[in-house]
Amino acid sequence: MKPTPRHEKMTQYPVVDNELQIGGIPLTRLAARVGQTPFYAYDRRLITERISALRETLPAAIHLxxxxxxxxxxxVVQHLSGLTDxxxxxSLGEMKTALDTGVNPENISFAGPGKTDKELTAAVAAGVIINMESAGEMERIANIGNTLSIRPRVSVRVNPDFELKTSGMKMSGGPKPFGIDAEQVPGVLKRIGQLELNFRGFHIFSGSQNLRxxxxxxxxxxxxxLxxxxxDAAPSPIQWLNIGGGFGIPYFPGEKTLDLxxxxxxxxxxxxxxxxxxxQAEIVIELGRYLVGEAGIYVSKVVDKKISREETFVVTDGGLHHHLAASGNFGQVIRKNYPVCVGNRVVSDKMETVNVVGPLCTPLDILANKMELPVMETxxxxxxxxxxxxxxxxxxxxFLSHPAPIEVLV
Incomplete structure (x- = not known):
C-alpha cells in the first residue's frame, strides 16, 4: 500500500520558528499552560472571523x-452567543448551557427525537421553541403547557420528501426518526389549532457536511x-422558518472549501x-461544524515508538476515546486521514512514513495511517x-477509563 501524501499545513494557524501557534501562543507553551496532554484548543479569533465572513456573504435578513x-x-458557546442570533x-444539558449564556429563550430552539417529559417540561418552562418531532410529542407538550399554565412555543420539524444530495449525513427523505413526514404535517397543523400552543413555524433540516x-x-x-x-394549512402566519444548514468544511486531500x-x-x-x-417569517440558518470545525485542534504527545514488521508505529497518549472522528469510526465508509502535523517541529528535512496510534487495546485506535511526517521522538x-x-x-x-482531555478556548 502506498503511503498517504502528507497534508498541507492548515494555513489558518501560523508557524513561527517552525512551531505551530494557536491563539498567538506557541504550541509547547500552550501545552505547558494547559498542564497536560491530550487537550483540545479552540481559537476564538478563527471563530469570530468565520462569523464575520458569513455576515458579509449571506443576505442581511438571514438569522444565524x-x-x-x-x-x-x-x-465556546458563550463566545458564539455574542456573535450569532x-x-x-x-438535549436538556445543551439547553442549560444555552440559557446560561443569557441569550433570550425565544432565540433558542430545541430539536431531537425522543425528548422526555422532563426535557419537555424544562423547555416549556424556559420558553424556548420546541421543534416537535411527532404528533405524540405535540400532545405531551400541550398537556405540559396546560399543567404549567403556559402556552408552549412550538414549531413543526418537517421530514421533507427530498434530501440534501451528497451530504455527509442525510437527515431527511424516506423513513426517518427526525421530524414529521411532510404529507402528515397538514393534519398536525390542524391539531395545533385546536390546542393551546403558540405555533411559530417550521424546522426543515435536510443534511450535513456538504461542500457542493x-x-x-x-x-x-x-x-x-415546501x-x-x-x-397554507397553518393555524396562524409563519413567524419562524429554520432552513437548517449543511455547510461543510474540507477534511481530506482533494476537498475544496465551500463556495458560498x-x-x-x-x-x-x-x-x-x-x-x-x-x-412575518424570521429565516434561520443553523450551523455547527461550519462555525467551529476549522477553529480547533487536538494535541497529544508521543509516548513510544516501535517498528513492527517493517512498519513504524508512533504511540501517543491520545486516541479514539477522545477523537473518534479522526480515527475514522464516526461516519466514514472508507477511512481517510485528517490533516496532521508535528506541532513543535512542523517542517523537517527528515521524513518518515508512520502509523500514529493511541494507547487503547483495539486496532481501531488509529489517528494517522501510513502518513509521511517529520521523524518523531518521545x-x-x-x-x-x-x-x-x-x-x-x-x-x-x-472507554478503558483513560484520563479525560482538557479543552481550552484561546
Missing amino acids: HYAIKANSMPA GLDVA PEALIEAQTNTFE ACRLA TPVADNLNTLLDKYRPKLP GDLVVIFQSGAYGLRASPQD
Whole structure:
C-alpha cells in the first residue's frame, strides 16, 4: 500500500520558528499552560472571523444560529452567543448551557427525537421553541403547557420528501426518526389549532457536511417551496422558518472549501420570491461544524515508538476515546486521514512514513495511517486539525477509563 501524501499545513494557524501557534501562543507553551496532554484548543479569533465572513456573504435578513451539538464547551458557546442570533440545542444539558449564556429563550430552539417529559417540561418552562418531532410529542407538550399554565412555543420539524444530495449525513427523505413526514404535517397543523400552543413555524433540516453549492441551492429552494405549501394549512402566519444548514468544511486531500457566493445569491432570490408568502417569517440558518470545525485542534504527545514488521508505529497518549472522528469510526465508509502535523517541529528535512496510534487495546485506535511526517521522538506533540466540531463529545471518553482531555478556548 502506498503511503498517504502528507497534508498541507492548515494555513489558518501560523508557524513561527517552525512551531505551530494557536491563539498567538506557541504550541509547547500552550501545552505547558494547559498542564497536560491530550487537550483540545479552540481559537476564538478563527471563530469570530468565520462569523464575520458569513455576515458579509449571506443576505442581511438571514438569522444565524449556532448548533451547540457541534461543540458544547461552555466557553465556546458563550463566545458564539455574542456573535450569532440564537442557539439550537438537542438535549436538556445543551439547553442549560444555552440559557446560561443569557441569550433570550425565544432565540433558542430545541430539536431531537425522543425528548422526555422532563426535557419537555424544562423547555416549556424556559420558553424556548420546541421543534416537535411527532404528533405524540405535540400532545405531551400541550398537556405540559396546560399543567404549567403556559402556552408552549412550538414549531413543526418537517421530514421533507427530498434530501440534501451528497451530504455527509442525510437527515431527511424516506423513513426517518427526525421530524414529521411532510404529507402528515397538514393534519398536525390542524391539531395545533385546536390546542393551546403558540405555533411559530417550521424546522426543515435536510443534511450535513456538504461542500457542493449546487446541492445546497437545490435543497434550500425545495425547503422554501415546501414551507410555503405547508403554510397554507397553518393555524396562524409563519413567524419562524429554520432552513437548517449543511455547510461543510474540507477534511481530506482533494476537498475544496465551500463556495458560498452562489448559495448566498440563491438565498437572495428565494427571499425576494417568497417574502410575500412569508411576510412575518424570521429565516434561520443553523450551523455547527461550519462555525467551529476549522477553529480547533487536538494535541497529544508521543509516548513510544516501535517498528513492527517493517512498519513504524508512533504511540501517543491520545486516541479514539477522545477523537473518534479522526480515527475514522464516526461516519466514514472508507477511512481517510485528517490533516496532521508535528506541532513543535512542523517542517523537517527528515521524513518518515508512520502509523500514529493511541494507547487503547483495539486496532481501531488509529489517528494517522501510513502518513509521511517529520521523524518523531518521545515527547513530540502531534496535532490533528479540523477538530473543533464533533471531537470530544462525539467520542467514547470512558472507554478503558483513560484520563479525560482538557479543552481550552484561546
